[in-house]
Amino acid sequence: MANSKEARSSALVQLTLTRFREFLREPEAVFWTFVFPLLLATGLGIAFRNRPAEVSKVAVLSASPNASGVAATLTADEGIEAEVLDDSAATTALRIGAIAMLVVPGDSGRVEYRYDAARPESRTARLIVDRVLQQGAGRTDPMRVEERLISERGSRYIDFVIPGLLGMNLMGGSIWGIGFSTVDARRKKLLKRYVATPMSRAQYLMSFMLMRLVLMVIEVAVLLGFGMLVFKVPMRGSVLELALISLLATAAFGAIGLLVASRARTIEGASGLMNAVMLPMWVASGIFFAASNFPSVAQPFIQALPLTAVVDALRANMLRGGGWHLVGGEVAIISAWLVVCFFLALRLFRWK
Numbered sequence: 001m002a003n004s005k006e007a008r009s010s011a012l013v014q015l016t017l018t019r020f021r022e023f024l025r026e027p028e029a030v031f032w033t034f035v036f037p038l039l040l041a042t043g044l045g046i047a048f049r050n051r052p053a054e055v056s057k058v059a060v061l062s063a064s065p066n067a068s069g070v071a072a073t074l075t076a077d078e079g080i081e082a083e084v085l086d087d088s089a090a091t092t093a094l095r096i097g098a099i100a101m102l103v104v105p106g107d108s109g110r111v112e113y114r115y116d117a118a119r120p121e122s123r124t125a126r127l128i129v130d131r132v133l134q135q136g137a138g139r140t141d142p143m144r145v146e147e148r149l150i151s152e153r154g155s156r157y158i159d160f161v162i163p164g165l166l167g168m169n170l171m172g173g174s175i176w177g178i179g180f181s182t183v184d185a186r187r188k189k190l191l192k193r194y195v196a197t198p199m200s201r202a203q204y205l206m207s208f209m210l211m212r213l214v215l216m217v218i219e220v221a222v223l224l225g226f227g228m229l230v231f232k233v234p235m236r237g238s239v240l241e242l243a244l245i246s247l248l249a250t251a252a253f254g255a256i257g258l259l260v261a262s263r264a265r266t267i268e269g270a271s272g273l274m275n276a277v278m279l280p281m282w283v284a285s286g287i288f289f290a291a292s293n294f295p296s297v298a299q300p301f302i303q304a305l306p307l308t309a310v311v312d313a314l315r316a317n318m319l320r321g322g323g324w325h326l327v328g329g330e331v332a333i334i335s336a337w338l339v340v341c342f343f344l345a346l347r348l349f350r351w352k
Contacts, residue, residue, distance in 0.1 A: 015207030020214075037169045037223050045158040045231045056125035057099045059085040064105040073136045074103070079128050100125035109137060159234065162227040163314035164287035169219055170246060171281065171307050174253035175260065175274055177215075178208045182261035183270040186350075202346060209254045216250040217243075236321030245317060245327065245334075249310040252334045255341035256306070262349040281307035309333040 055078075060071040062084045074082035082103075085093060093099045094114065100122045101115035111133060115122035135141075220243070227233035235242075260277060264270040284298070285291060285307035294302055302308055313330035316322040324331070 012203045012207060012210075015204060016210045018207070020211055034219065034222055037165050037219075038226050041158070041162060041165055041223065041227060042230070054121075055079060055081045056101070056121065056128055057081045057083075058101045058103055058125055058129055059083050059090045059093055059099045061090055061102060061104045062086045065107060066105060070103060070105045070111075070133070074129060074132055077128065077132045080125075080132065101129060103129060103133075158227070158231045159319060160315070161288060162223070162231070162233045163318050164311050166220065166223050166246075167249065167285070167307055167311040167314055168282070168287050169223060170216060170249045170310065171253045171278065173215065173219060174212050174250055175257040175278060177212065178254050178257035179261040179264075179270050179274050180267065181208065182258065183264045183267055186261075186265060187267065208258065209251060212250050212254045213247060216246055220246050233318070235318055237317035238323070241324065241327075242314070242317050245310070245313045245331070248331065248334050248338065249306075249313075252306050252310075252338035252341070255338050255345060258345035259341045259348070262345045281305050284308070286311050304333065306334055306337040 058074065058080060060067045060074070060082055063086065064070070067084050071082040071084050074080045083099075085102075090099070090102050094102050094116075097119070100119065101113055104112040104114065106112060113126055113129065115126055117123060224233075224235070224242075228235060256277060257274070260273045261270055264273060284294060284302045285305050287307075291302050291308055292299075309330035313327040313334070316326045316330075320326065
């Protein structure tokens with residue numbers, strides 16, 4: 001009995017080591033797992049870095065009364081860049097989006113604003129220009145206003161997107177890594193040879209799961225450490241809680257990968273299935289923008305997706321410093337996906 005247990009343990013260890021060797025022999029897999037998320041985080045962090053407030057570009061019609069004076073009044077405000085243009089040039093600039101709005105001063109203090117209400121920058125320009133001109137004409141605000149400008153870590157876009165990238169990386173590495181390896185082994189007839197060895201189906205599937213769990217530690221440490229060092233992304237929650245969420249997420253996505261690859265016989269077939277599984281989550285699970293942007297009728301489906309639960313739990317931990325009471329629902333969803341998918345994979349898996 002003891003020898004039998006040792007043999008099973010040895011088989012699992014050797015299978016897991018084989019998974020690592022297969023991974024390290026594929027430079028593409030190493031790149032997409034470790035390097036690509038860092039490049040993506042760098043690009044997004046630079047593109048959406050904290051910048052000065054945008055300046056609204058507007059034009060004043062040259063044929064209007066006191067066009068130069070109106071342009072000077074507008075330019076005096078730091079939020080407006082005004083220029084005087086003739087009718088033809090102003091119409092062209094407005095049509096191609098070179099300016100956000102055209103100001104046409106009239107007689108007796110009348111002023112006309114020409115802009116496209118469908119453009120957010122035009123609506124913003126309209127508010128700023130009207131405020132400046134009204135105050136220049138002598139309007140006084142009845143309410144005293146004070147401003148306090150703040151820029152707090154945790155409210156920036158890069159703070160929002162790093163947990164999303166982390167969840168996306170855990171999903172992609174688990175589903176693609178496990179799915180492709182399993183189908184490739186089946187295509188090369190290697191699984192048929194494994195049948196003759198002293199190992200069980202559960203041991204073979206568990207070797208993939210163990211490999212992904214070890215790689216998960218490195219993935220999380222690299223991406224999270226990069227975000228904290230380079231972009232000062234906050235880590236307000238418990239590191240242990242973050243590790244357990246990542247561990248559970250990796251296991252759940254690994255189970256999904258095993259289920260997808262349980263019957264697929266070709267790389268093309270497996271690729272189609274994996275894309276069909278992951279594409280809805282890439283789009284709807286709130287990686288790059290809040291999942292709440294989707295219609296309310298779609299919210300029950302979106303909230304039930306495993307990636308949505310993972311990303312929400314990671315953000316609650318990192319940005320809000322929440323404990324288990326804040327992520328209990330998400331953890332339950334992830335656990336349900338893990339149990340159901342691994343059970344189905346174990347039942348449906350075929351060696352041939």
